Amino acid sequence: MKDDSEHRSEDRPSSDAPDGTQDRDGSEWSSNQSQMLFDESPGRFLASRGEGKFEGASGMLFEQAMAQTRMAICLTDPNQHDNPIVFANRAFRELTGYDEDEILGRNCRFLQGRRTDREQVQAMRRAIESEEVTIVELLNYRKDGSAFWNALHLGPIYNDAGDLIYFFGSQWDVTDVKSARAGEQHARVLARELSHRMKNMFAVISGIVTVSGRMHKIEGEAAEINSRIQALGRAYETTLDDAASGSIELGPAIRAILEPYRMAGMAISIDGNGARVPFGSVSVIGLVLHEFAANAEQHGAWSTEGGTVTVDWGIIEDGQKARLEWRESGGPKIDEATIEPGVGTAIMDRIVRSAAGKIDRVWNPDGLKAVVEVTI
Numbered sequence: 001m002k003d004d005s006e007h008r009s010e011d012r013p014s015s016d017a018p019d020g021t022q023d024r025d026g027s028e029w030s031s032n033q034s035q036m037l038f039d040e041s042p043g044r045f046l047a048s049r050g051e052g053k054f055e056g057a058s059g060m061l062f063e064q065a066m067a068q069t070r071m072a073i074c075l076t077d078p079n080q081h082d083n084p085i086v087f088a089n090r091a092f093r094e095l096t097g098y099d100e101d102e103i104l105g106r107n108c109r110f111l112q113g114r115r116t117d118r119e120q121v122q123a124m125r126r127a128i129e130s131e132e133v134t135i136v137e138l139l140n141y142r143k144d145g146s147a148f149w150n151a152l153h154l155g156p157i158y159n160d161a162g163d164l165i166y167f168f169g170s171q172w173d174v175t176d177v178k179s180a181r182a183g184e185q186h187a188r189v190l191a192r193e194l195s196h197r198m199k200n201m202f203a204v205i206s207g208i209v210t211v212s213g214r215m216h217k218i219e220g221e222a223a224e225i226n227s228r229i230q231a232l233g234r235a236y237e238t239t240l241d242d243a244a245s246g247s248i249e250l251g252p253a254i255r256a257i258l259e260p261y262r263m264a265g266m267a268i269s270i271d272g273n274g275a276r277v278p279f280g281s282v283s284v285i286g287l288v289l290h291e292f293a294a295n296a297e298q299h300g301a302w303s304t305e306g307g308t309v310t311v312d313w314g315i316i317e318d319g320q321k322a323r324l325e326w327r328e329s330g331g332p333k334i335d336e337a338t339i340e341p342g343v344g345t346a347i348m349d350r351i352v353r354s355a356a357g358k359i360d361r362v363w364n365p366d367g368l369k370a371v372v373e374v375t376i
Contacts, residue, residue, distance in 0.1 A: 133155035267306075273315075300332075310327045
């Protein structure tokens with residue numbers, strides 16, 4: 001088997017490479033790619049996909065982000081039989097020891113083995129079935145048979161219509177951490193390490209999106225993508241240290257997501273109890289709050305002087321559901337008949353439905369009132 005790792009130092013071509021210059025592995029680089037593209041697999045993936053998936057600016061940003069990140073990443077297609085892997089970046093191939101043609105078309109279970117924890121596998125399957133974000137720790141096996149502990153972060157990806165198109169998986173080899181620590185101490189250390197890694201990953205991807213958007217004069221599209229990345233990053237940053245317990249306190253996550261708006265002078269009242277929710281609920285709540293806040297700033301209460309937003313939350317139905325209420329007042333007069341749901345609304349509704357939840361919206365004359373319920 002050809003070992004991709006031997007070319008790691010040669011993956012980046014020189015910035016003055018002429019058109020048609022070949023890397024040591026035979027891949028060609030054009031002059032405008034030479035400073036950005038380190039891995040050709042994202043380009044091959046985009047070329048193989050049908051229309052409607054990572055098109056235009058989104059496709060370009062995906063290609064450059066996936067090519068440059070050192071995090072092992074794969075995408076699977078839940079719309080195909082057995083949810084096969086359809087993309088694996090170079091870091092994934094180096095981690096597992098498999099070539100690209102040995103990975104694509106296979107379900108991720110091919111990395112499992114005799115000692116892989118079945119409970120963790122079931123937790124992953126439940127998250128896929130319910131389209132939830134989850135983190136599991138699995139004992140996986142490389143092509144050469146060697147085992148490694150894999151901290152797998154798994155989550156759904158939707159298109160602009162809110163349809164599920166992929167599952168995103170990032171892998172981190174935590175064998176050293178697992179070996180060095182045990183029990184509760186290990187869990188705390190792992191959560192802190194994962195927090196650090198994920199904050200770095202969000203920062204790197206955000207930076208790539210910003211630079212790429214500026215270079216290709218698509219700053220608007222890049223800013224919209226970046227706002228969602230940053231909202232998720234803020235939510236995870238405050239909760240990962242607490243994730244070892246299997247649940248997180250809802251209040252700190254909500255405050256972290258809305259903090260930039262408060263710092264910008266937006267009038268906001270946050271009130272709730274010390275409710276705890278499963279770790280996988282963070283992404284749902286984070287994206288919902290981000291969409292509400294972005295809409296309030298552009299069209300709702302925060303678009304006018306004196307407009308205010310109140311957010312409160314709690315646990316209802318004997319601990320079975322988390323309830324979040326968003327209330328706007330003092331905003332521009334709203335005619336519900338003229339409201340046309342946008343991309344953000346479609347994404348938000350699909351994510352909440354995937355969490356066995358619902359959103360009820362009431363368009364009062366001076367602002368939106370929305371109640372979100374999510375099964376926990």
